[in-house]
Amino acid sequence: MLKYDPLQLPSEEELPCSDDTPVDNELQNLIPNLLGAILAFIWQDRRDWFFAVDMGIYHTTGTNPRIPIVPDGFLSLGVERLKGDKLRLSYIVWKENNVVPVWVLEIVSHTYGGEYDNKATQYAQLGVLYYAIYNPEYSQRDRHDLLEVYRLVDGAYVRQPGEPVWMPEIGLGIGREQGTYWGITREWLYWYDQDGRKYPSPEEARQQEAQRRQIAEQRAEQLAAQLRALGIEPDEA
Template identity: 30%
Template structure:
């Protein structure tokens, strides 16, 4: 589901160049997990339904959502927008994601919960008077993001909410996985080592249930296949050499018996 926004074109509205992705007055930087996990999601989000040119992925990027309040934004830990074009010119890379400029809402938003953000992520906090709407309100009511996912690594808990009639409903997950048909991928928890760190990680899988490999995993798979092919080639050569040796021994035996090996059919 792609949500379009028919905002009127107004010269006074700021563009992404006027709305930078970082607030210099906001302290703190993402922790290690908030670096690794979004990278794994990005590397494995390889949709068979869209070319890489036709969907946009971002992490920790300001998302501006209200043309009447142009300084209001949320900063999802990770999100993907289907139908938004990627930039290939370095100078045109997005500084932020501005809804009234892009006209397309995210398809999937993922928040990585922590003890300090869990209540806000789950919509338990109320909007304060004269303050911007809460994260939940923005994703559910304003942007109407079809899928909202929250992963709590401290409790190893994956929660998935799907938009139904304008409200989020939590999905019951039997295997800590969810299939996202428009994307042509599933999202689930994988136990393994990423960037040298053992743990349970969110990543995408294909229709057959196989985890989408990262570039380094694909390189390792190719290396292993090349080694196996080389080993098989060596084994075939060894078998050929052994057969040639056996044949030579047989020829020598026949010659000892005064039989010309070439006269035998």
């Protein structure tokens, strides 16, 4: 690892928020945005995490601290949800008490971007504990599974078995399932609890709540009808 003088490292204002490389398809934004939206709901009372989509991670484990690595999505734990009252322009490891992301996601697109080799090496050097690669369209081309999750062990990534993959250090699992997001029903990535139950998307959560209300109303109407059949007005019961 190269050594840098902290006083000579660039500030957040000097660094671009990403590498300005456009994504190949909508999924590279939609999937991590879905995962971020679910976290914002299930962890709404927590302030010790940060999730970003297509944001540059600046670090000192590469050849130049001004060159970021930009995953499709990443999660850091043990950092402030907000930097004071401001949103982050980028994620600068040396400004985050050297806390590196605990989980990163890469979504393989038509243009292969080194997800299984070069990026894996970079994330391992950075010290990212979990590296997830989702390959929904080109897994046969690349001879890999649709979703692969790796854990850093002694400096190298080791494939984790099963699905969803439980990540105890994060307190979440990650896996695939049919669902609806942005009005699109297809296979998405979801977070899971320790028992393998999926955390729903915001749309799905609203639909589930609407269904619960509808069932409760139907039961109330059925009870009222039964009471009237006995000659009892529900309001008087």
